[in-house]
Amino acid sequence: MKKLIVGNWKMNGNLTANQDLLVALAGNQNVASGACDAAVCAPVSYLFQLKNVLETTRWMWGAQDVSAHDAGAYTGEVSAGMLKDFNVRYVLVGHSERRQYHGESDSLVAAKAQRALAAGITPIVCVGETLAERERGETMDVVKRQLAAVIHAVGHCATELVVAYEPVWAIGTGQTASPPQAQAVHAVLRAQLVAACGEHGMSSRILYGGSMTAANAAALLAENDIDGGLIGGASLKPTDFSSILFAASAA
Numbered sequence: 001m002k003k004l005i006v007g008n009w010k011m012n013g014n015l016t017a018n019q020d021l022l023v024a025l026a027g028n029q030n031v032a033s034g035a036c037d038a039a040v041c042a043p044v045s046y047l048f049q050l051k052n053v054l055e056t057t058r059w060m061w062g063a064q065d066v067s068a069h070d071a072g073a074y075t076g077e078v079s080a081g082m083l084k085d086f087n088v089r090y091v092l093v094g095h096s097e098r099r100q101y102h103g104e105s106d107s108l109v110a111a112k113a114q115r116a117l118a119a120g121i122t123p124i125v126c127v128g129e130t131l132a133e134r135e136r137g138e139t140m141d142v143v144k145r146q147l148a149a150v151i152h153a154v155g156h157c158a159t160e161l162v163v164a165y166e167p168v169w170a171i172g173t174g175q176t177a178s179p180p181q182a183q184a185v186h187a188v189l190r191a192q193l194v195a196a197c198g199e200h201g202m203s204s205r206i207l208y209g210g211s212m213t214a215a216n217a218a219a220l221l222a223e224n225d226i227d228g229g230l231i232g233g234a235s236l237k238p239t240d241f242s243s244i245l246f247a248a249s250a251a
């Protein structure tokens with residue numbers, strides 16, 4: 001299946017720097033030719049800028065979080081409907097930084113995925129174990145529990161999810177999961193999607209994230225069940241990001 005590369009800017013950027021980065025992305029030939037699919041998830045304050053620069057290209061864009069509520073007295077929250085006003089295609093839900101620093105539970109993440117789907121936005125459901133969980137041999141149980149909560153909540157819509165496996169110990173650390181390590185987890189997630197959605201689960205994309213770089217992208221993307229990448233740090237560097245897009249196009 002065609003690979004999907006998603007940049008997650010996290011809480012980085014400003015209007016001037018974004019413009020340079022987005023103009024560089026807009027000119028990327030691998031994306032323009034349709035050799036790979038690509039998106040950028042930016043802070044909500046910049047969605048208008050993403051829409052302006054990218055709407056005439058094949059790039060898609062997204063947000064990094066969404067409210068579990070529809071509308072009302074939820075100060076500081078941004079609803080799925082509001083994101084839709086900026087034509088977002090994707091929204092990250094359950095990123096480990098949200099789970100860790102904002103106490104997001106599996107059920108809250110599932111509610112957010114539901115809201116996104118109801119608004120016509122594809123949730124990118126992030127799952128992944130901490131180092132302590134890996135060392136205790138709990139990796140598969142943790143990721144299955146995190147994904148099960150979302151599948152249970154969204155029912156037949158599970159086919160519309162993108163899943164991202166991001167081992168917490170690999171995020172921003174320069175310590176990447178080896179391709180076989182990542183593939184082993186992706187195979188378990190694939191089996192779970194197939195169990196929930198039958199053959200359709202074969203066509204759901206499962207991305208890898210966690211210190212994916214220009215140097216290791218090709219080897220990771222060569223694995224059977226690694227259908228793309230969710231890129232943090234390297235997505236802020238046009239040259240590195242374009243090498244990853246090249247690797248995804250060649251995979």
Ligand code: 13P
Nearest residue numbers: 008171172210211232233
């Ligand atoms: P890094 O690529 O910086 O490790 O971040 C990964 C990530 O968290 C993407 O969502």
